[in-house]
Amino acid sequence: MENAKISGSIPLSIRKLVVRDVNNGQTHREVAKHYEISKTAVSKIMKKMKTFGSVVDRPGRERKPKTDARTDMKIIREVEKNPKITIRQIQEELQLSVSRRTVRRRIQAKEYHSKIAVRRPFISQVNKAKRLNTPINRSNTGKQCCGPTNPNSNCSTGRSGIACGASRVRSHKTTISLIKTGLEARFVFQQDNDPKHTAKLTKSFFRSCHIKALEWLPQSPDLNPIENVWAILDARIYKTGVTNKNTYVDALERAWEELDQQHSHNLVESMPKRLQEVLKAKGGHTHY
Template identity: 30%
Template sequence: MGQPRKEIPVQLRDLIIQDWKGESSVKLSMGKISEKFKIPKSTVQRTIQRYRETGGLQTKKRTGRKKILTPREEIKLVRKVQRNPFLSAPKLAAQIVQESGKTLHPSTVRKIINKNGLHGRIPRKKPYLSKVNRKKRLAFARKYVLKPPSFWSSILWSDETKVNIFGSDGHQKVWRRPKEALKNSNLRPTVKHGGGSVMVWGCFGAKGVGNLEFIEGNMTGVSYTGILNRNLFESGRKVGLGRRFTFQQDNDPKHTSKVAKEFFKINKVKVLDWCPQSPDLNPIEHLWDVTKREVGKTNVKNKSELKTRIREVWDNLDPEVIRNLVSSMPKRLEQVISANGGHTKY
């Protein structure tokens, strides 16, 4: 098969027609036009023939390459993705070969799927919600959605989290040029000893952050009540609530253990009846995210430096960010109701 012909510019086509018609000076033959513009005579002939047929200089619109899949087969492909959105393009291409004998490149599969409004994205991680948990979330949202701002401002929010020395547990990408894989700025540092992470408990209220305490070893119900005993009431005073607060915690077994319940009873602590599998409703989760991002900007080398940096970031969190997180509670609950107890964007 020969090389495909290259199209000549429209401006050149116009000059060819002008000379052929004699509009510029004298009428030239096809051979003379070929010599003048240093192009093949066949090109001049095709240009004049196209002008005679169409009366214009524009290239005739081509039909393009014939599609491999029929419209019906494309619909079938899209329906497969809708039933199982985790199917990869290579797997879909392999299935098409098995079913129809037609060979399709994965990039073609992606184009067909994209054309139908579906695009590959990294899935968000959310806790599994059973029917029972969805009902409990919905009941919680309906119970509290109309509570005034003063109610949410009276809550002391709490949770534990893990902070890594070298950032996320998951995969991270780096933008780099070829052959720059070992450039210092493109490396994710690791250490043989002294690496790892720390677990931390913290709390906050609408007017600011409470105490932090780092957790050594596995936390039990007993050690959890020890954390509360050392930090809960001091944090209440720190955020301007004194003892007039409602304490929020999730339903982790350590939080709901007998010894924890006894602590709350003895100390007359009012505990918010929290719904299961609902980190999206706890604003402290977003405060942890802010803290981790700021900590990640610092090159800490060991757990001692990490702890120091976490405290620095925690104690200097923006009060406006804190207020906005607490005031977002009604909207969070509205989204739960709209989702019939399902996940929210938070």
């Protein structure tokens, strides 16, 4: 370890000059002061010169690998036989005494990359039945207007429709926005069962504005296209590197204004496919 410290901090040319000056009669203190290194470093350099006859780094002094080439080959062979095998299973199969991190490094060295399986969301049997028997699946609402409530967006989808997931009634600006769009007269408003959406204040707001709210299903984010919009906003805000609330709000407003209308339209058009997948999965989860 001492050799590594010397070679890592002091160049070989300086080490040779240190040996020369000490042999010429200068003290360790004088040499250390001249080359701006510690007195201890000078002592280690001279000790190395006396022990090995050179201050050059000795070859083969790095840490040896914990597995040999044969073991590495066996690890890769197990991965190729079963790509879904876990590192723990490889350890048990080959009776390896090395850590899981070491096994992972050997796999990655051959450009194989381990992945953790995505855990499917749990949906209870009761909620599966509700998802199958929902009025959304039984009725034909025609075109659906799903997405952010934005006065600047052109969302003329007919006389009936569903406005999905745009309830942010905690702000006065949003209240005015909702009223200006005329949603209370033309649309059935949709939002999930988040506590702030089901709060008394929120329900009172909808009643006072005569906005009809759609009764939403539990455990059904896959039927709510606005979730895809939130994911886009989160990704864009993360890239800005915001550090406080004020900059976060500004970044959120900019990201909101920059949303692609075509992408919002595609989310709207995906609603029939989402409903079909729910029926196909018998109320279970979908890839959305």
